[in-house]
Amino acid sequence: MATAGRRALIAFMCVATLVVASGCGPDPESETHEECASLLGVQGRVVIGMHSDQPGLNFQQTDSTRGGFDYDLAQWLGSYCGLNVVEQNLGTTQREGELQDEDGADIVIGSYSITDERKEDISFAGPYMKTKQGVMVRSDSGIESAADLAGKKVCAARSSTSWSQMNENLAGIVAVQEEGFGVCTQKLLDGTVDAVSTDQLLLYGYAEEFGSLRVLPDEQFGNAELYGIGIDHGDAELCAFLNDAILEALISGWWVQTFENNFPDYLDPADFKPDDGDLTECPDQDAEP
Known part of the structure; x- marks a missing residue:
């Protein structure tokens, strides 16, 4: 049986x-x-x-x-x-x-x-x-690595594990928090923020849905989610x-x-x-x- x-x-x-x-x-x-x-x-x-x-x-x-x-x-x-x-x-x-x-x-x-x-x-x-955490940017942003994010606005969702890991691992950023990653992604598309940081799996999904976005290929950090x-x-x-x-x-x-x-x-x-x-x-x- x-x-x-x-x-x-x-x-x-x-x-x-x-x-x-x-x-x-x-x-x-x-x-x-x-x-x-x-x-x-x-x-x-x-x-x-x-x-x-x-x-x-x-x-x-x-x-x-x-x-x-x-x-x-x-x-x-x-x-x-x-x-x-x-x-x-x-x-x-x-x-x-x-x-x-x-x-x-x-x-x-x-x-x-x-x-x-x-x-x-x-x-x-x-x-x-x-999954582990990564970074997504606009394809035409010129941002190629985490070092390029210094002074840039990077968005993550409030009360998420991504918010704390972003602040621990990305030096010199201007951290922006929103109610969800969909909101963060829309702000990235609108040019209100320069990057979104969360689980790489989520970022690849957003990048596939919106062709003007891309995931930084060599940036992976934080604990396994x-x-x-x-x-x-x-x-x-x-x-x-x-x-x-x-x-x-x-x-x-x-x-x-x-x-x-x-x-x-x-x-x-x-x-x-x-x-x-x-x-x-x-x-x-x-x-x-």
């Missing part, structure tokens, strides 16, 4: 149309399906907090269509569990609050870096992605369920195929794929929040 994680993977691959087989979709009567629905959903739906302004991860076009790696993951969870996905758009500063609010998002999938500080208030499953799925503090059962599915996705072809579907083909998926040993230890179910 397939494990919960392997059944999750089969559903994952079906929704992503990576395999074709009869009976491939999740069975609404299955024990695993019911378990997943009970862990994630209320009254037939799951509210998933997510960004809408991050090309490659989760980006909403002007015609309201969406796409990206995070979006694909969110849609799979809804399909697998037989739940309607309610997309709750969030800014970077709103993620913890949404998870702590009884009326807020059930989970958050939104380039959400796992940190010890955040784990004091919420818990994580994962990681399902990793490990993206996890934000969940309620201390929910060990949901953490273990999601970790099982993520592990199977990492060791199968699903993860690489989904990455290649959403990011430029000049990126090597291996540079952004976590090791299975990176999976976070799930919290003690009896731990105090």
Whole structure:
């Protein structure tokens, strides 16, 4: 009999149309399906907090269509569990609050870096992605390295790990903080700031979406950012369920195929794929929040 994680993977691959087989979709009567629905959903739906302004991860076009790696993951969870996905758009500063609010998002999938500080208030499953920090500029700016940023306005999102790492690693800059990296990117396009600094994966997505921007190829700094799925503090059962599915996705072809579907083909998926040993230890179910 397939494990919960392997059944999750089969559903994952079906929704992503990576395999074709009869009976491939999740069975609404299955024990695993019911378990997943009970862990994630209320009254037939799951509210998933997510960004809408991050090309490659989760980006909403002007015609309201969406796409990206995070979006694909969110849609799979809804399909697998037989739940309607309610997309709750969030800014970077709103993620913890949404998870702590009884009326807020059930989970958050939104380039959400796992940190010890955040784990004091919420818990994580994962990681399902990793990246380091970089710099994006306008293609015609003449900026070629971090040294050229001295005295320049560099933007990062408020309350993000990128904000602190930017200030620690880029000397002499004029630091500008905004509510999100979509806002920073628009300011870069408008010429209001000279550069944006955040996770390289995000920057490559923006540069692909907006052809007038480019990522500085030789500038990489800071700690590895490990993206996890934000969940309620201390929910060990949901953490273990999601970790099982993520592990199977990492060791199968699903993860690489989904990455290649959403990011430029000049990126090597291996540079952004976590090791299975990176999976976070799930919290003690009896731990105090």
